[in-house]
Amino acid sequence: MPDGLIIDLVAGRGEVTDAAWVRIVPLLPRVDGRGRPWRDHRQVVNGVLWRLRTGAPWRDLPERYGPWQTVYERFARWERDGTWARLLEYVQVRDAVGAVEWTASVDSTINRAHQHAAGARKKGALAMDELDDPAHPARDQALGRSRGGLTTKVHLAADGRGLPLAVVVTPGNINDSTVFDTVLEAVRVPRVRAGRPRSRPQAVIADKAYSSRAIRSGLRRRGIRAVIPERADQIAGRQRRGSAGGRPPAFDSEQYKARNVVERCFGRLKQFRAIATRFDKLAARYLAGLRLASLILWLREC
Structure with missing residues (x-):
């Protein structure tokens, strides 16, 4: 079947619809005519989505999506060459210009890692700046150990409609x-x-976990309004110092009510079982799944 051909079939539950496929197909790699022909991209993407939605092992992929090795290799290849990230950016720029509500809500959620996610081989040494960066995805493959076992934390910035920005x-x-x-x-x-990508929201809404002088100062330097409540210990410390404690930071309690959009976004992302529970050994593959799930949320909305 020629690459990019829209199949005249009703999409199954959770599969890419015709309207969504028309939007993303221009950025998918093209067959150059050399070597063996590629299996149809749409069939493979639907296979990746099936695995992302069910959380099943790759080997259990239904036959209608083709060999599981082909689907997995295509998923891994497009993670390495940045295809999944480009698709998400493409949908954002095509469908979000003038529609993005630039009030970003920031929060995180902890997802349990399955025992199969542990034990990935560590290839190569990290640079010193990567070792010092707690957000670098290659650090211990983004797995942390606590009393509850192995977990991965997903940090998210969502726009005013609850769609993932980062x-x-x-x-x-x-x-x-x-x-x-x-x-x-x-x-x-x-x-x-032409121009640099937009990266500065008008305001950032976050809970008390982000209430720090460094965060507020950084937002002020960038001209971003902080909608972050103070922690009780910070209020008590400021009051204890009297006039030396300074004035309380500005806080818009009405706008803070919109923070729930990031929680709703987490809920929609966790409808994909391979997101709610991490099964991927490599952090880069898990992040690729998050980007694909985010892409689907954008396609459903726009």
Whole structure:
């Protein structure tokens, strides 16, 4: 079947619809005529989505999606060459220009890692700056050990409609505030015309875990309004110092009510079982699945 051909069949549950396929097919790699012909891209993408939705092992992929090895290799190849990331950016720039609500809500969620996610071979040594960066996905394959076992933390920035703008993965025992800058730096929505991608929201809504002087100062330098409540110990410390404690930071309690959009986004992402529970050994593959799930949320909305 020729690459990019829209199949005249009703899409199964969770599969790519005709309307969605028309949007993403221009960015998929093309067959160059050399070597063996590629299996139909749409069949493979639907196979990846089936595995992402069910969380089943790759070997259990239904036969209608073709050999599981082919589907997995295509998924891994497109993770390595950045295809999944480009698809997400493409949908954002084509469908989100003028529609993105630039009030970003930032939060994190901890996802349990299955025992099959442990034991990935560590290839090569990390650079010193990567070792010091808690948000680097290659650090221990983003697995953290706690009393509950192995976990991975997903840090998310969502727009005002609850659509993912940026996703970062870290070990589950990493503090949220230490990854805040990394999450904001990952917000890059390309523009239709020439120019740098937009990366500065008008306001950032976050809970008390992000209430720190460093975060507030960083947002102020970038001209971003902080909608973050103070922690009780910070309020008590400021009051204890009297006039030397300074004025309380500005806080819009009405706008803070919109923070629930990031929680709703987590809920939609976790409808994909391979996101709610991590089965991937490699952090890069798990992150690729998160990007694909985010892509599906954008395609459903726009």
